[in-house]
Amino acid sequence: MSDRADSWLNLDYDTITLRLKELTSAFHAVSIINPRNKKVVKLYRNRVEELHSVCDARWNRRGDCRYCIVEKAMSIKGRAEKFEFIEDDIYFVVAQYTEIEGVPYVVEMVSSMEESALMGVSGTVGVIEKIAHLDLAIYADSLTKAWNRRFYDEKVQEKQYQALAMIDIDHFKDINDGYGHSVGDLALRTSADLIQSCVRSSDQLIRYGGDEFILCFPKITEEAFRRKLHRIRKKVEQLCFAEYPDLHITLSIGGYYEKSIVRSLMPLADRMLYSAKKQRNTVKIGKTVIMMG
Secondary structure, eight states: OOOOGGGGSSBOHHHHHHHHHHHHTTSSEEEEEETTTTEEEEEOSSOEEEEEEHHHHHHOOSSOOSSOHHHHHHHHTSEEEEEEEETTEEEEEEEEEEEETTEEEEEEEEEEOOHHHHHGGGHHHHHHHHHHHHHHHHHBOTTTOSBOHHHIIIIITTSEEEEEEEEEETTHHHHHHHHOHHHHHHHHHHHHHHHHHHSOTTSEEEEEETTEEEEEESSOOHHHHHHHHHHHHHHHHTOOOTTOTTOOOOEEEEEEEEEEEHHHHHHHHHHHHHHHHHHSSEEEEEEOOOOOO
16 A cells, blocks of 8 residues: 555546555455545445445444544545554554545545454563553653643543642743743653652543643542642742753642543633632642532
8 A cells, every 4th residue: 555645646436446455455444434424435436325424333433533533634635543442452543535536535444453463472461562552652742751632532531530630830931931942841841750750650640731731530538639739739849950040840730629520620620720820839629519408
């Protein structure tokens, strides 16, 4: 299969038919998708038949994926790739923008990452390491090594946690403007490392965007939650940089303690963060108070 983008343009019926036969020998499933409605199509010489929704048929999922690879390929008019995790199964998915008889489509190619394909010489350990590597490649923020926004979108926001905190570096724009972006990156990396050192491996630090982080706690007592957030704030405040003695980093932290799905906790923690940012270098924590009748 050619990787050149122009090799997928201006295809006629005979060419795409031969191309699909070639792809079917390399992938477990190959489909032509109408990117406007995400339906699988079947091409004939003089007509097009629309079949089922690709999400319903292939992934047993109502509505679009949180990261729609068909939309991505269409938007860049090129190739997009991702790993899809469905329960215990892993799939490698490639979406390629194409134009057939002048009409835009996306060809979706799927391979099942079976254990035999991942095993190699190191046995089950190799499988585990390979899957861990795939997770890191897809979901790790390259700068801070925290989880990235895609991890939040695909893996976290619909899950239930006991508590959540939103963390913002105070006056981060001033750091970038005054010291340069390389020092801004240093501030982000150092802050993320320190936050990670204060929490457990089961707690999840996510770089939500820019200088804003989310910290999710699957299980934690209210008192431990408060202690951790105050400890993080204090540790960052004490940071010193030998090459930049005048550089001082502080955090505004908004936390919310309530067992709920992350998507519901986000606006609650965001309100606490907004309150904390009015003062800077502080922690504000809220919780739902249940009124007894």
